[in-house]
Every structure is written in structure tokens, then in C-alpha cells.
Amino acid sequence: MRARRVRRYDKQRCCYVYDIGFSSGVELSERTVKVGEAFGVGLDDRRFMFYDDFELRLREGNVVYITGDSGSGKSVLLDALRVDLGDQAVVMSELPEPPDAPIVDAVGESFTGALELLSRVGLNDAYLFLRKYSELSAGQRYRFRLAQMIDSGKKFWLCDEFCSLLDRVTARVVAYSVQKHARRVGATLVVVSSHTDLLADLQPDIRVVKGWGMDVMVSYDSPEHKGCSVAGEVVLDEADKTDYDKLANLHYRGGRLVFPQRFYKLTHRGEVVGVIVYRYPLVRTQGRKEAVGYWPHVDELNRDWSLICRVIVHPKYRGIGLGSKLISETLVLQDRQHVELVAVMALYSPFAERAGMRLIRKTEPNTYVLSAVDALHKVGFNPSRMASKQYNLDKLQDYNDLQPILDAICLIKGSIPYRRLSRKTKSFATKAEFRDWLVHQDLDSLARVIQSLSVLAQSKAYLYWCRDWA
Numbered sequence: 001m002r003a004r005r006v007r008r009y010d011k012q013r014c015c016y017v018y019d020i021g022f023s024s025g026v027e028l029s030e031r032t033v034k035v036g037e038a039f040g041v042g043l044d045d046r047r048f049m050f051y052d053d054f055e056l057r058l059r060e061g062n063v064v065y066i067t068g069d070s071g072s073g074k075s076v077l078l079d080a081l082r083v084d085l086g087d088q089a090v091v092m093s094e095l096p097e098p099p100d101a102p103i104v105d106a107v108g109e110s111f112t113g114a115l116e117l118l119s120r121v122g123l124n125d126a127y128l129f130l131r132k133y134s135e136l137s138a139g140q141r142y143r144f145r146l147a148q149m150i151d152s153g154k155k156f157w158l159c160d161e162f163c164s165l166l167d168r169v170t171a172r173v174v175a176y177s178v179q180k181h182a183r184r185v186g187a188t189l190v191v192v193s194s195h196t197d198l199l200a201d202l203q204p205d206i207r208v209v210k211g212w213g214m215d216v217m218v219s220y221d222s223p224e225h226k227g228c229s230v231a232g233e234v235v236l237d238e239a240d241k242t243d244y245d246k247l248a249n250l251h252y253r254g255g256r257l258v259f260p261q262r263f264y265k266l267t268h269r270g271e272v273v274g275v276i277v278y279r280y281p282l283v284r285t286q287g288r289k290e291a292v293g294y295w296p297h298v299d300e301l302n303r304d305w306s307l308i309c310r311v312i313v314h315p316k317y318r319g320i321g322l323g324s325k326l327i328s329e330t331l332v333l334q335d336r337q338h339v340e341l342v343a344v345m346a347l348y349s350p351f352a353e354r355a356g357m358r359l360i361r362k363t364e365p366n367t368y369v370l371s372a373v374d375a376l377h378k379v380g381f382n383p384s385r386m387a388s389k390q391y392n393l394d395k396l397q398d399y400n401d402l403q404p405i406l407d408a409i410c411l412i413k414g415s416i417p418y419r420r421l422s423r424k425t426k427s428f429a430t431k432a433e434f435r436d437w438l439v440h441q442d443l444d445s446l447a448r449v450i451q452s453l454s455v456l457a458q459s460k461a462y463l464y465w466c467r468d469w470a
Helices: 030-039 074-088 111-120 138-150 168-185 241-245 288-292 298-304 322-331 367-378 389-396 403-409 431-439 443-456
Strands: 002-010 015-024 046-055 063-068 089-091 156-159 188-193 206-210 216-220 235-239 260-268 271-279 305-313 338-343 358-363 460-466
Touching: 046 216, 063 074, 063 168, 074 089, 074 156, 074 188, 074 206, 111 138, 111 168, 138 156, 138 168, 168 188, 235 322, 241 260, 241 271, 260 305, 260 322, 271 322, 288 338, 288 358, 288 460, 298 305, 305 322, 367 403, 367 443, 389 443, 403 431, 403 443
Parallel strands: 063 188, 063 206, 089 156, 156 188, 305 338
Antiparallel strands: 002 015, 015 046, 206 216, 235 260, 260 271, 271 305, 338 460, 358 460
């Protein structure tokens, strides 16, 4: 069986017109002869037409949604477009095998570019960034292929069986994110799917519905570019720590909270899909004086200030603005005049700024903290993995002599206060007290200290919001 395709330019209609079908040379086996006898079907070379005098006015930057029953000829049309577009097009199914490396190293021209691409396809999880393609699930591999397609630099993106491997909520989220990015960069997205539930999120300029035989309907539209349909189904409510615990393991800093004030959650069809936690602020935070012009007294901090210490959105629901929604809709619910946020992810995504907060400064880690991390690196710790308490614990168990590790940790000094000797202790320890405290800790506590060092070693953004702006 071989495809037969004819494309001609119709000057009157100012567009290309397609005749597409299959030509089949049937072997005269005993069974095929019986088919011919029973149904009166000729066994000579005949043509099975899918498209006859079919026009498609396709322009750069369009989003095209081709749907219809399986076997109706959707993929045949996609193949015809691929031939016509030539080197300008990338076909997702024909992309090269990804390298055997963490996915954050496999796409994008820079670290920031890689995070943006992976976020677009719903792979924006700190732990997921470090996995190799071979370690991903089937659905995650499909989404990584989408990131590869976006990263190809081609003008036309062609996808057969678009999002068919994904559950339908994830499919809607990914469809929305991909079409939005295609429009942003001026690429033409052509997708084929037997599913018809992506219309609201793809928001296509052209919709092709393929029926059986030569039955085909084409409609052209000017979409309103609304938000993702899934985001419209999400509900905000007050929450408690049990709701937070459902998503705590998804945060790179883990589940431990200190002095929480209030919790809020987003639910979708009864499932908790996002949480935000407000807590009492730290005594000193870089950026606060720049935000208000002075150092607030501790009494004022406890009375008028709040710190957003966790914003967690389930990976399945990321990329559709739920992080911004959590912040924007809860800021005004606080009984505080000032709210601040210190976050690593805010360096790479403006989700808090979209919610109405102002970026005051980007802070770099203290040089003494970097010295401690570098010293730990020299004795065998991988800085990129030190944010994992379990990794630190596994490494510590390999050492017979912990003295080099204790010496490395004690390099923190200067403006960085030493860890409190206990949660009940209000004052910070001196250097000598801190070293003595370290010596008497078990491996689990030392693993947590190293984890804290890893957090202190991160660059962060400080953002601020004032009730007077509301």
C-alpha cells in the first residue's frame, strides 16, 4: 500500500488544495478472492480517497487541531503537511533519542532556558530535573519529547496522537501551555488527536474534523485566548497542616515548618492540588530595609508582618498560573500590613510578580556559607544533592572520622548566625558552643545541618507586598 498525494495551488481561492488517498495493490490470495466474490469488491489497483479537493488556509503562527475517529485519515493529512513544509517542520515522533543525561542538561541553551522549557510541558519539579530520560515514566517521556520539539528552533511543530498518553487533566494542562508558548514564539502548532476534549485549551485558529470516507469539516476561528480550563475549575479554601502534609514532599525543602500562621489550599474535584503557607517573619532578611526604608522592630514584625514560606503546586497542575493564583487571592486575606517572600524559584519564574508582589532584590549567598559548602565538596559531598537529607545521611554513614566534616560546617561565620542549640533556645550559639553542639549530634541531625547549609547557599529573590497597594 502506498500513499498518493496531489497538491495544487488554486488561484481563485488563493490557497493550496489537496487530493490525498491510498493506492492498494491487492495480492490474489484465496481469502482476498473470497472477499471479492462475497462483497463484489474489485481486486485491481484502486484508490481509497481521504481528501478530495480539500483546501487548508494555513498561516505561520496558527494552531491547528485535527480530530476525528481512528482510521479516518487524520495522520494522512499530517504526513502531507510534513512533506510540503520540508525542513521548516519538526515531527515530534521523529526526534532523535535524548542523551543519557539529566533532563535539565538535555534541552535549552542555558539553565534558565532549560527550566522554562521543562516547565512548559509540566516537568518543573526540582527532583525531576535530575532524572535521566530513561528514568521517566511513559507520560513524562512524552512531555520531554514536547520540550525537545519546542527546543528544535523549527517554525512548524507537528504532533500525531497529541497528549494521547496523558490522563485527560494533564492533557488539558499541557495543551494549554504548549499552544501558549507556540503563539509567544510565533511557531505553527499542528496536532492530531482522536480526543475532542482539548478544544478549550488549544484554542485553535483552525479546526479540522475528519469523518469517514471523504467527509471533512474545516472551521476557522479567532480564539479569545482565555486561561486554562482546568484553572477555572480550581477552588480556593482555608486549610490546615494536614492539607499541607499532602503536598509537603513535593517541596525541595521538605515538610518541616517553623512558626506557621495560616494555610490555604487549592482543590480540583476534591483533590488538594496546591497549598500556600504564611509564617511569622525572620528577625533579619536581606531586602526588607530596601522595601520599607528601615529595620522594623521585632514587635512590629510579629504584629504587622508575614512571610510566605511555602508555595506548592502539584506537578500535574503546574504551568497554568496556580502559583500566582495562590498568592494573589490570599494576600488580601491576611490581617497583616506587610508580606514578604524569599524564594529560589522566583529567580526563574515571575509567578509572585504576576500576583502583585514587587521584586526588591536578588540576594547572593554569604561567602562563608559558600566556603563551608566548598569544604564539604572537597571531602566527598555533591553540592547539587546536599538539599536531600537522605543523601547527606547516606554519605555520613560512609565516614569513620567525622572531624573534617565538622570543620567544614564550622566555616560559617560572620553575619550568619550559628544554629540554635535547641528549638527552645531563643538566642543563637557562639562558635565554640556551636562546635560543641555539633560534636554531640547524631548522624540524622548532622544530615539536617548540611541540608540547611545547602539552602543557605542558594541565590534567592526577595519580594514584597504592602496592603496599601490593594
